[in-house]
Amino acid sequence: MVNNEAFVCAITPQQMQQILQQQVLSPQQLQLLLQQQQALMLQQQQLQEFYKKQQEDLHLQLLQQRHAGKPSKEVTQIMAQQMAIQQQLLSIQQQHLLNLQRQGLLSVPSALTSTLAQGLIPAELQQLWKETADARQEEKRRGDKSPSPPKTQILNHHSSTNGHHVHRPSRRDSSQESRSQGAHPLYSHGVCKWPGCDAVFGDFQSFLKHLNSEHALDDKSTAQCRVQMQVVQQLELQLAKDKERLQAMMAHLHVKSTEPKPAPQPVNLVSNLTLAKATIPKTSPSMSLSQSATAPSTPLTSLPQMPSVIIPTSLHSMGPIRKRYSDKYNIAMDQDIVQNKEFYLSAEVRPPFTYAALIRQAILESPEKQLTLNEIYNWFTRTFVYFRRNAATWKNAVRHNLSLHKCFVRVENVKGAVWTVDELEFQKRRPQKITGSPLVKNIQSSLGQNPTLSSLQAAMVDSSLPLYGSASMGASSLKALASALHEDMSSHDHDEGSHSDSSLELSPVPTL
């Protein structure tokens, strides 16, 4: 909704016409695209709705659980289902992307991208669709007797040329008619597949007529087209995000399958590799890890089927089999949390950071750079599903750390006390050894990769990377990061394989 206006002002219909005429999108491509996107959108929306519902359930359960102590079976089950749904979504988005790739439509006019990059959540998209559809219906009701221009406020009335239904023998039309009838992407099973239309036609000719009259190149169609482009863009963004998450998950679960690896993303450079290093267990519970790891990851490999419900029996009960980021990764850690926020939010994985680092992160994320103990707790549970269980244990640890480390300063307040971070003290905690080979470009690319920089993320970046934000840290930190990156690079330069995601299949939508 917030984005609505920004989006509305983003392009004028003239620009859209330009875009269309420049054949950045040819009519055929566009139509095919529209149709496919719509179908997939529907699928996605269903999934996402269910996902949302479940999350609410989960939240309730967790609230109860907080009082009851032990987590219930339902909770873990729901979590598992959520993972499954995530993967479904990923598949759908993958399909989207493939469609786009096939049509050579991956590049969206740059005028769009900046505003689109903010992204819309599906609900908003749905709303957009609804609005344009409604506007359309309304106009239909009025019929032809009132030739008033479209009422959608979002549009500038720029053209009076097609206020009436004039058949324009344009390039577009001729190319349309040259298509074979059965293959028209906007006509399927006797129904007009224009977004929000669904008009029924007995034969193809009347459909074509309808298409030329109802969906001519006017403000409304342009707007709808614009929405569709936004949909596509949003899906691409979503796909990118989910891909990233998948990567992190696979790295974490240590999947050594024949699955070709996704492109190495600078964002995940540190986190993935560190995670990979960290997940080689030596002690007995390793079996349970790899066992449980196979379940969620199976659908990602070549197996087409995925279980609708995964029970991660032992996914979380692994105790101390994990490694932390060594402290020289402190700076990179900020990146990891940001980039894998969703990952930690959907997988019950212990974040590879020390309590102290996490607490600091929590505090630095707050607008005032100060939190009460309870707020710190909340940050933990909010940010990591892992910390929604065994509350007594980690809360104790949090308190312990707060007291133990000099870097955490308690500040008396009017109402109680808050905790703050003495950044100097935090950095001082250990000498950062440096073997610097500057890899600033990596830092840059990872930062540039952040299309939706929330205030939270901005704060984190700001506080952790002096190059791009406040100059709160010295050059030593940067060098430490550089060396960290360098280490990971050199120790993993061999597994940089080619990648292709085409093996991902569109899983059937589960009957939920």
Add this chain to the structure above:
DNA sequence: CCCCGTTTAAACAATT
């Protein structure tokens, strides 16, 4: 082997 940082557990005091 020791040192150090971290985690976990637990006892305990103070505060709400």
Add this chain to the structure above:
DNA sequence: TAATTGTTTAAACGGG
């Protein structure tokens, strides 16, 4: 009184 918050000690573990 019970829960929360804060401090402290101790043991275990792993990396350097």
